[in-house]
Amino acid sequence: EAGVAQSPRYKIIEKRQSVAFWCNPISGHATLYWYQQILGQGPKLLIQFQNNGVVDDSQLPKDRFSAERLKGVDSTLKIQPAKLEDSAVYLCASSLSPGQPSPLHFGNGTRLTVT
Amino acid sequence: DAKTTQPNSMESNEEEPVHLPCNHSTISGTDYIHWYRQLPSQGPEYVIHGLTSNVNNRMASLAIAEDRKSSTLILHRATLRDAAVYYCILRRAGANSKLTFGKGITLSVRP
Numbered sequence: 001e002a003g004v005a006q007s008p009r010y011k012i013i014e015k016r017q018s019v020a021f022w023c024n025p026i027s028g029h030a031t032l033y034w035y036q037q038i039l040g041q042g043p044k045l046l047i048q049f050q051n052n053g054v055v056d057d058s059q060l061p062k063d064r065f066s067a068e069r070l071k072g073v074d075s076t077l078k079i080q081p082a083k084l085e086d087s088a089v090y091l092c093a094s095s096l097s098p099g100q101p102s103p104l105h106f107g108n109g110t111r112l113t114v115t
Numbered sequence: 116d117a118k119t120t121q122p123n124s125m126e127s128n129e130e131e132p133v134h135l136p137c138n139h140s141t142i143s144g145t146d147y148i149h150w151y152r153q154l155p156s157q158g159p160e161y162v163i164h165g166l167t168s169n170v171n172n173r174m175a176s177l178a179i180a181e182d183r184k185s186s187t188l189i190l191h192r193a194t195l196r197d198a199a200v201y202y203c204i205l206r207r208a209g210a211n212s213k214l215t216f217g218k219g220i221t222l223s224v225r226p
């Protein structure tokens with residue numbers, strides 16, 4: 001099966017600019033996640049979707065970050081305006097169902113550098 | 116959420132078994148023990164999970180202590196491709212249970 005697709009692979013922007021990341025999950029996977037991974041740390045969950053509804057966005061900085069999954073398939077994560085501390089790898093993951101024991105399948109991420 | 120404790124790093128030799136430890140002394144009865152690994156420049160990859168009994172799959176084995184306060188991921192024959200960060204994570208049973216990553220353990224494999 002095809003894996004989780006993410007684009008772009010790399011992005012460099014200046015602070016205060018905006019940026020968007022795209023994710024296409026594995027076909028048939030109802031649950032989609034966005035994680036942020038800062039260098040040297042484990043991934044941190046930003047937002048979880050079940051189909052096109054938000055299940056958990058408690059750690060999403062909503063003043064600058066937004067995400068949508070309009071048709072319950074692919075998703076976009078946007079940052080506007082970006083700050084230096086947003087430099088990180090943004091990982092998208094999907095799973096067949098939202099709970100245990102359905103494992104998460106991750107894409108290879110988008111590496112964002114904010115200068 | 117119950118936390119896990121792992122050493123920061125471990126070294127092994129190629130083609131030898133590797134035992135990666137994980138402590139989770141505050142584990143609850145509904146917590147599953149999950150292991151993921153992350154190869155350089157890639158997203159995390161599911162390895163194995165278990166609740167109480169030892170588990171085996173094509174990638175690894177998971178040995179769970181009888182009191183469930185610790186577990187060990189076993190790679191039977193390490194290869195250079197197994198060099199990665201390995202995360203031991205507790206995931207609660209039920210819908211919408213989170214997968215919360217710690218820092219993991221960095222495994223180096225010597226040729």
